[in-house]
Amino acid sequence: MRAATLKDVAVLAGVSVKTVSNVVNGYAFVKPENRRKVEEALIATGYRPNIGARNLRRGKTGFIALVLPELSIPYFGELAGLVITAAQAHGWNVLIEQTQGTRDRERTALTSMGPHMIDGAILSPQALSAEDFADLAPGVPLVMVGEHAVDVPIDHVAIDNVLAARTAVGHLAAIGRRRIASIGRNPHRGTAALRLEGYRAALAEAGLAEDEELSVPALEYHRRDGAQAMSRLLDLPERPDAVFCFNDLLAIGALRAAADRGVRVPEDLAIVGFDNTEESAYSIPSLTTIAPDKKAIAETAVSLIHGRSTDAAENATPFDLQDIQTPFALEIRESTIGRTRAPA
Amino acid sequence: MRAATLKDVAVLAGVSVKTVSNVVNGYAFVKPENRRKVEEALIATGYRPNIGARNLRRGKTGFIALVLPELSIPYFGELAGLVITAAQAHGWNVLIEQTQGTRDRERTALTSMGPHMIDGAILSPQALSAEDFADLAPGVPLVMVGEHAVDVPIDHVAIDNVLAARTAVGHLAAIGRRRIASIGRNPHRGTAALRLEGYRAALAEAGLAEDEELSVPALEYHRRDGAQAMSRLLDLPERPDAVFCFNDLLAIGALRAAADRGVRVPEDLAIVGFDNTEESAYSIPSLTTIAPDKKAIAETAVSLIHGRSTDAAENATPFDLQDIQTPFALEIRESTIGRTRAPA
DNA sequence: CGACGTTGTAGCAACGTTGTAAATAGCAGA
DNA sequence: TCTGCTATTTACAACGTTGCTACAACGTCG
Incomplete structure (x- = not known):
């Protein structure tokens, strides 16, 4: 059961291969009668263009x-x-x-x-x-x-990672948190530096001093790492009252660690994530997070x-280097402001 | 900056295109000296085979x-x-x-x-x-x-979907639940029928009567559907004390709906999922689930x-129709047996 | 009535690769 | 030196597609 080629269609329609190709590609000047015959043959044979061959020819x-x-x-x-x-x-x-x-x-x-x-x-x-x-x-x-x-x-x-992080941490400050930690510092990740910068900017704006030991690094950004980092924070003599996690997985892990220690979220500890993965809307409590578009x-x-x-x-002049910033929003949920209403 | 072709390599090495092709494909009879020249040219040009062309020729x-x-x-x-x-x-x-x-x-x-x-x-x-x-x-x-x-x-x-479902529901019965619901019934999904069958078998084995209204259908298998279905179950005059969800997302939604109503999991309601997605290990409570390999x-x-x-x-005789069953395990977590120890 | 444009059709070559088969080179034995 | 191998290399065609170009058929206009 070989796949039909242009040639098969051409034979059946009684025209040349090229005419079939013209029909397939929507070329205008084909006699209506031939077009009809070709179209019938296309259906009869179940023709599908061979993408590989087409691309080989077209250079794409x-x-x-x-x-x-x-x-x-x-x-x-x-x-x-x-x-x-x-x-x-x-x-x-x-x-x-x-x-x-x-x-x-x-x-x-x-x-x-x-x-x-x-x-x-x-x-x-x-x-x-x-x-x-x-x-x-x-x-x-x-x-x-x-x-x-x-x-x-x-x-x-x-x-805008810096702005997004600043927005997230600003929210924590706005709800009255004074000892705001972060999870996700990592010298090898470009975004980590930006989010840390935004975190620091927000602290400064809120007039809060930065405490080095409240910025916990994370090697990977998985749930496990979030839980470990959160554990470290909860072991501190002076616990944080909020934590900004550099992604949702870290935040989910942090939630988990808090629950394991009996720390109430958001009463004792507010948590903000980053990414707005679907999971974050259904965690318990649901997760306040930066929602990129x-x-x-x-x-x-x-x-x-x-x-x-x-x-x-087309040998056109290439356009300039683009650095496009897409929109984001802060999605406020239970992990910072507590339960308001049941989700629909 | 065109990509190098066999021809480019051939010109550089001073041999024919076919010889280059032979070297690339590991053909044995190539004079060592030529092989060396070709290999040098391959590196010099940074040649990469054009997969499309190769497949066109090979029919793969x-x-x-x-x-x-x-x-x-x-x-x-x-x-x-x-x-x-x-x-x-x-x-x-x-x-x-x-x-x-x-x-x-x-x-x-x-x-x-x-x-x-x-x-x-x-x-x-x-x-x-x-x-x-x-x-x-x-x-x-x-x-x-x-x-x-x-x-x-x-x-x-x-x-084995039937066995897996039976195992999951059997577990619920084994921990003493008598009124076990299911979420995910759906006439258009093949797996739904099998999981429902396993659910029923397990009920029968445990000597529990089946209550039609405890099997709530789900159109989609998303978190939202699980939450809705769970709400329906919690509206019943006689609430279930356990629920088997046909996948983890439904179970996550069910967890959420339970939390919204103040129903304690697993004390008031045990929940089992299906799929063992990574999320299920970190939900609060963590989710008992069927873990397929x-x-x-x-x-x-x-x-x-x-x-x-x-x-x-190779025109070999095709082997018989295969229906292969891969292993699975029941992953027992907090949503059925409560908190035991903090996860590592 | 011939030159010309418009419409429709088809042949050829090429994209980069590899299988086939034929050509060449090298060499031992007669 | 010539034959008959084997080892090595190459030309050619083909995979299915489309751009280019040639050409045929037809009508229009001066």
Whole structure:
């Protein structure tokens, strides 16, 4: 049961291969009668274009890569789903590459995918540094999402991490918390530095002194790390009355650790997360969190690649380096202000 | 900055295109000196084979499809990650198709991917019925995961859903619950019927009468649906003292609804989920759940496609229809037996 | 009535790769 | 030196598609 080709259709319709191709591609000048015959033959044979061959001819691959740490991380699962949907609108399929957040695998992801494999790539790098990009540029448009590695001439889409963190911590100060901790410090993560900066800015704005030991680092950003970090904070002689976690998973872990110690949230301890993963709306208590517009991130990233890739094809002047900030909101829930009403 | 082709390498090395191809493909009879020259040229040019062209020539695509409802659903995010990893071991890239669980999009996913696009597909159909497969067979090996639609001649990988459900509900009976509800009944989902069957079997085994109104249907299997269904159960004059949810998301929603009503879990109400998503280990209380071996599912599914696809290539007799059951375990946590110790 | 534009069709080549088969080189034995 | 191998290399075609170009048919207009 071989797949039908243009040739099969042409024979059946009694025209040339090229005419069938013209019909398939919507070329205007085809005699109505022939068009009809071809269309019938197309249906009769169940013809589907061979994407590989078409792309070989056109010099496009029809694929973009999405390089991320792990699909099982809710934020990336959600993002990947949105990227796939956005890519489909441009006729692209998405190849997902999981790196576990390691520099090594991020490097190989970049090198192994040449221009004949993908038309572009969306990266969510955790560990990749500026110099890595120099030798690794794979000859296709790249877009970074969610991380700000300065000095890299690559398009970038993200929310304003500093402002978002400042907003989150500002909220904690606004509800009267004076001893606000943070979980997620990490010298190897670009976003961590930005969120820490926002945290500090908010403390300063609120006239609160920064206490070094209240900023607990996290190597990974999983639930387990959040729980461990929270435990450390609860072991302090002077406990914090609020904690800003650099992502929702850390916050979920923190919630868990608080519950294990009998610490009430938000009465004894307010918690804010970051990412607004679906899980955060249903945790107990539900989690106040920074809600980035993930759909906007996905669509913007795909559009940028699309723009660059058609620019290149048409020899147009490439547009300037983009650094696009997408909207975000602070989603206020029980973990900071307590129970108000049952969710719908 | 065009990508290097075999021709470029050949010119640089001073040999024919075919010789370069032979070196690349590990053909034995190449003069050592030429091999060396070619290898140098390969490095110098940074040659990467054009996968599209190679597959066009070989009649393979190098891709398998993974058809699932939505990546943002934790279970599918986790599964997808494992499938990608398993596929890589066989040299495959994975194309993910999201269907939202609708019959329509599941149908188009099957038809739009012909044999020139993919070498096989792994399906997690929600709504597809037996007759759909008849006309849709895309000419490539298919494997279904997680759903049992009988009478369809397609390989199948899943845990024993009936036994798993029976185990879960048996556990509830074993801890002394007498009025055990279920959430997730749904006539359009294959797994729902099996889990309901296991639920009933366990009730019978425990000598408990089945109460129709304790089996609440769920259209979707999201957290919201679980919360709604739980609300209905808590509105009953005679409340259940336990509930078996057909997946973890429903259970998370149920937990939430219970908390909103001030119902204590597990004291007043024990809850069991299904899937062992990472989230379930950190919910408050943590969730007792059926833990399928997802890695085994992913690897088995990929292996089956690999087996069929090489069989077909070598004209070997295809092996018999496979219906493989992968292991599962009951993961007992706080939502049924209460707090024992803090998690590590 | 011939030149010309418009509409419709088809042949050829090429995208980068590899299987087939044919060509060449090297070398031992006659 | 010539034959007959084997070892090595190469030309060619083909996978399915589309851009380019040539060409045919038809009508219009000066």
